Amino acid sequence: MGAKNRVAVTLMAAAALAACAVPTQGTAAPAVTVAPPPNTIVIQPPAVAAPPQTVYVAPPSTRTVHPAPAVPVARTVIAYYDALNRRDFPAAWNLGGRQLAKGGSYASYVKGFATTSWAELTVTGVSGNTVHVHLSARQTDGSLRTFSGSYTVSGGAITGANMKRVS
Template structure:
């Protein structure tokens, strides 16, 4: 019974947290577990002390420098991970899509489950990154390269698949 309550609480917490950006740090979650009543004639329900459970989620990004340019690239991938392609498009997807329009751009992410971007360097408007794209089939595609950010949007990119 306790295990079922704990699992239900964790599923609820995980479902609620899926839409929020995560930076790879375990998130403490307070879970109160009430023991099942005993079979004796006197039943006293005493709530147990809350337990801390750590829920680890995949990181969205790791950034060595907190700059506006790095935050733009991180926001771009956060939007993609949330499947908010309209926001990703407006953050520069339209400029780096390579033609074909919005529908082709969105379809290009059909087999991607989750992107993890690591900002490795920021020099002026150039943001260097390593990207790990987890695919729906469980494989990972890895890319490295740069994004050029101008006026709060990605103006260009040069990415190369490394794996």
């Protein structure tokens, strides 16, 4: 097919498509905006801001360096942070949150995690009932807080903590 014939076929196809786009009866007409008369003050209602939303970033998997998670006291601390990452505050409360809250209420305990997106725990060692850890906690503003220290575990729950903020 020559160049002239291709142009003709293309123009005919374009005309056929344009014919399909012709409005038919019942097609909505575009809205017409009427400007206010001169010297008229138009007051717009204030924009309503959407309520803030909390977005949780999927936490990295909890990892252990040493010892293996088979050590029951280490498993308790890992389970505590897994519960926090799942936002399962009742489970975290029962795994030691109650003791870590130092007499505070459950509601204030939960509120204390409002700005934490997730936490990554590394178990660095176990000595008796003491679990030594390194903790990285990503905040909802994107910042990262790191801690180092230990948790004491007794009866399947955390009974104390000695944690220091590193950064």
